[in-house]
Amino acid sequence: MLQIKCPHCGMRSQNEFSYGGDATVKRPELGKEISDQDWDNFVYNRKSLRGKHWELWQHLSGCRQWIKVQRDTATHEIFKILKANEEIS
Amino acid sequence: MQKYSVFNLVKNALSNHENWDLAWKDPTPKKEYDVIIIGGGGHGLATAYYLAKEHNITNVAIIEKGWIGGGNVGRNTTIIRSNYMHDDNALFSEFGMDLWRRMSQDLNYNVMFSPRGIINLAHSDAQMNTYARRGNSMRLNGIDAVLLNREEVREIIPMADFSENVRFPIFGGLMQPSAGTARHDAVAWGYARQADDMGVDIIQNCEVIGFDVSAGKINGVRTSRGNIKAKKIGLCVAGSTNILAEKLNMTLPIETHLLQACVSEPVKPVLDKVVTFGAGHFYISQSDKGEMVMGGDLDGYNSYAQRGNLPTLQHVLTEGIAMMPFLSKLKMLRTWGGIMDMSMDGSPIIDKTHIEGLYLNCGWCYGGFKATPASGWTFAHTIAQDRVHELNAGYSLNRFNTGHLLDEKGLGTKTWIS
Numbered sequence: 359m360l361q362i363k364c365p366h367c368g369m370r371s372q373n374e375f376s377y378g379g380d381a382t383v384k385r386p387e388l389g390k391e392i393s394d395q396d397w398d399n400f401v402y403n404r405k406s407l408r409g410k411h412w413e414l415w416q417h418l419s420g421c422r423q424w425i426k427v428q429r430d431t432a433t434h435e436i437f438k439i440l441k442a443n444e445e446i447s
Numbered sequence: 448m449q450k451y452s453v454f455n456l457v458k459n460a461l462s463n464h465e466n467w468d469l470a471w472k473d474p475t476p477k478k479e480y481d482v483i484i485i486g487g488g489g490h491g492l493a494t495a496y497y498l499a500k501e502h503n504i505t506n507v508a509i510i511e512k513g514w515i516g517g518g519n520v521g522r523n524t525t526i527i528r529s530n531y532m533h534d535d536n537a538l539f540s541e542f543g544m545d546l547w548r549r550m551s552q553d554l555n556y557n558v559m560f561s562p563r564g565i566i567n568l569a570h571s572d573a574q575m576n577t578y579a580r581r582g583n584s585m586r587l588n589g590i591d592a593v594l595l596n597r598e599e600v601r602e603i604i605p606m607a608d609f610s611e612n613v614r615f616p617i618f619g620g621l622m623q624p625s626a627g628t629a630r631h632d633a634v635a636w637g638y639a640r641q642a643d644d645m646g647v648d649i650i651q652n653c654e655v656i657g658f659d660v661s662a663g664k665i666n667g668v669r670t671s672r673g674n675i676k677a678k679k680i681g682l683c684v685a686g687s688t689n690i691l692a693e694k695l696n697m698t699l700p701i702e703t704h705l706l707q708a709c710v711s712e713p714v715k716p717v718l719d720k721v722v723t724f725g726a727g728h729f730y731i732s733q734s735d736k737g738e739m740v741m742g743g744d745l746d747g748y749n750s751y752a753q754r755g756n757l758p759t760l761q762h763v764l765t766e767g768i769a770m771m772p773f774l775s776k777l778k779m780l781r782t783w784g785g786i787m788d789m790s791m792d793g794s795p796i797i798d799k800t801h802i803e804g805l806y807l808n809c810g811w812c813y814g815g816f817k818a819t820p821a822s823g824w825t826f827a828h829t830i831a832q833d834r835v836h837e838l839n840a841g842y843s844l845n846r847f848n849t850g851h852l853l854d855e856k857g858l859g860t861k862t863w864i865s
Contacts (some may be wrong), residue, residue, distance in 0.1 A: 359756055373758050377748045377863055379702075394848055401860055402700035402791045402847045406689040408751045431703070432751045 360434060365441050366421045378414030380404050381426045382446065408432055412446050448644040451555050470636060471643035476650050479676040480508045482830055483668060484683055485655055485691065487511030489520035489631075489816065490808055491683035492638035493823020494830070495647045501824070502831035505646035508677075510670060512654040512687075516635030519685050522785035523816040524708050524730065524742045526721050528565050528626035529590050532581045533855055535841030536794060537588040542838055543821030544590075544625060550820060556637030558629045559735070565626035565721040566600065568607070568770065570615040574725055578621035585623070593622045604722055608772050615726040615769060626721065628732055634819055657694050658805075665804040681806040681830050686751065686786025688809040695802065700791040700847045701810055702862045705746040707755035707763070709782040711774070713737030722770070729766035731774075738780060741767055745787065747863045755784040787812060789862035792846075794853035797826050797839040806830050807844060812862075 360372035386392045386400055411431045416424050424442040429435065440446065449455055449468045459467055482498060484491045487509045498504045509515070527547055529540030550558050569575045575594070582592035596619045601609050609617060643649055650672070657669040658680075667676035682691055686703045713736050723730040729743040743763030746756050760782060768775045790796060790810030795818065797808050808826045811818060825839040835843070841853055858864055 359758055372756070379861065379863070380749075398700075398848050399698065403698040404689075404700070404702050405693065405698055406702040406749055407693075408690050408703070411749055413749065429748075431749045434750075434752060434756075 360429075360436070362415060362427060362436065363439055364417045364420060364423070365425060365439055366423050367417060370417070370420060374417060374419040375415045376418045378416055378424065380406075381412040381414045406431075410437060414442075448640070451557075470640040471649050474648045474650065476508060476510075476653065476670070476672050476675050477648065479667075480648070481506040481677065482679045482681065483507070483675060483677040484509045484681045485668070486518075486683035486685070486687075487515035487639075487649060487651065488518045488683060488685060489516070489635050489638070489819040490685070490811075490822045490826065491681075492516075492635055492642060493819050494681060494683060494808070494826045495642040496638045496645075497824045497827035498831060499642060499645035499647055501827060504831055507642075507646075508648040508650055508675065509642070510653045510655060510668065510675070511649070511651045514651050515639055515649060516632055519785040519787070519815055520631055520635045520819065522708065522783055523631055524732070524740050525628040525631045525816060526565065526626070526730065526732065527560070527629055527817040528623055528721075529817075530565065530567070530581070530585060530592065530621065530623040530626065531855060532584040533853055534588065535853055536855055537585060537590060539821055539825070539838050539842070540818065541588065541590050542824075543818055546820035546824065547629065550629075550634070550637070554637035554641050556633055556640060558633045558637055560627065560629045562625050562627035563719055563721065563732075564622055564624040565723070566595065566603065566620045566622045567723045568600065568620045568725040569618045570726045571618060575618050578619075582621050591623060591625050593624060595620045595622055603720060604718065606717060606771055606773055607722070608770060613769070615724075620725070622720075628721065631816060638823070655691060655694075660695070660802055660805075663801070663803055665802050679804045679806070679830055681808060681826060683808045683826070685788045685809065685811060685815060688788045695805070697800070699796075699809070699844075702749055702789050703751055704748070704787050704789045704863055705750035705752055705755055705784045706742065706787050706813065707746065707760055707782060707784045708740065708742035709760065709764075710734065710738035710740050710780050711777040712780050714739070714777065717773075724766050724770045726769075727766040729763055729770065731767060731771070739774065739777060743767075745789070745863055746784070751786055753784055753786055755782060787815075791860045791862060792852040792854045793856050793858060795822070795842050796844050797822065797829060797842045798835060798844040799829065799833070800844065
């Protein structure tokens with residue numbers, strides 16, 4: 359079972375969280391002309407890396423905040439955790 | 448090649464079964480092939496078989512990083528069905544059902560196809576209506592479907608929970624009588640043996656490191672056993688699709704997720720159908736050895752681990768016990784996981800790509816095993832003719848761009864939500 363350290367609540371079990379997918383995907387900017395390819399990349403296309411992967415989780419049964427987690431998709435090791443409004447460096 | 452027959456069985460019994468031919472060879476890779484198939488799983492082996500059998504292309508190599516049949520074809524729950532509503536899925540799967548029915552004879556290998564029927568349980572009036580619609584759609588496409596009421600379901604699976612005061616009472620179900628199961632490993636080995644016999648090189652322990660692409664054309668692959676040239680290359684690597692796509696600078700509408708399955712200790716025959724729980728995601732059948740074979744939800748986050756986590760297993764088995772309470776008395780024998788190529792609309796991709804000579808077969812989600820023959824057949828056609836067959840025309844890569852999604856379940860793009 360994963361143990362995720364919520365930046366707001368501390369170390370909690372995976373059971374309290376729900377998953378939100380790739381955290382590096384950015385919605386195209388509002389009010390700008392967007393190509394079909396940009397929309398494709400935003401809605402459908404994913405790198406789905408093997409190894410370090412930034413992803414969104416929501417602490418659903420806790421503080422209900424969204425967070426960003428960098429996890430290894432092969433070993434499940436967690437490296438870094440950020441609040442939702444913190445940029446991935 | 449020695450034919451597998453009663454006569455040969457008796458003959459070889461006299462020499463203590465020590466003189467059987469090897470089922471397939473272990474060749475050294477040649478410098479060049481007409482076609483290279485990457486991935487020695489069910490789909491890759493079937494593709495090579497149909498390239499040789501249907502299109503007379505035998506200068507073919509299958510390149511496999513591990514050993515053939517070691518991925519999802521050896522890890523699934525062996526269910527075969529064509530109970531789809533959308534035309535593209537229904538016609539493709541039903542074409543596959545015909546290949547399944549003939550497979551043991553075609554391959555001279557007993558794949559133990561057992562058309563025992565599948566029942567999808569319904570737990571509300573609304574779900575019965577949905578199943579009636581799906582069943583009617585199936586019948587319009589020539590697929591057998593029977594809508595069962597509560598009493599009819601009780602006759603077939605009396606061990607399910609038919610008490611009145613449960614959270615998800617059984618209202619009825621949709622049955623496809625011709626669906627069933629097969630011996631999964633035999634499918635891989637049967638295709639491998641026939642493909643090898645027709646001249647296909649099965650190259651195991653050979654990892655693809657990179658691709659040789661120039662001027663928009665594929666020229667070959669770089670592997671751990673040297674460079675191999677080919678004008679046509681097909682990818683059949685399921686959960687590893689994204690790893691190879693990255694080497695080709697392609698980003699695909701695919702995410703790799705982990706799906707677990709498990710078997711109980713063997714018990715006497717109790718269940719002669721495949722049954723799925725309608726209020727969640729759980730399916731069960733009984734193997735010939737007596738084990739209850741069960742599976743359900745994805746682990747729910749991107750994973751290449753090929754092994755699962757306990758919370759999902761607990762969740763899945765909770766559903767199982769809600770449906771068939773006797774399961775709580777059984778001990779678990781084994782659990783395992785496989786990595787799925789989850790596409791963004793739940794349907795697969797069998798298509799050409801923007802690189803000339805590179806063909807893509809991926810996105811099988813939960814349904815890769817049952818699609819093995821139809822996938823191999825259509826992918827072989829797509830590679831040999833350099834154009835898609837009408838059976839896989841709906842499984843195009845650009846449907847995500849044009850909006851022609853095949854969203855059988857109506858779930859949208861969150862692949863981990865089941």
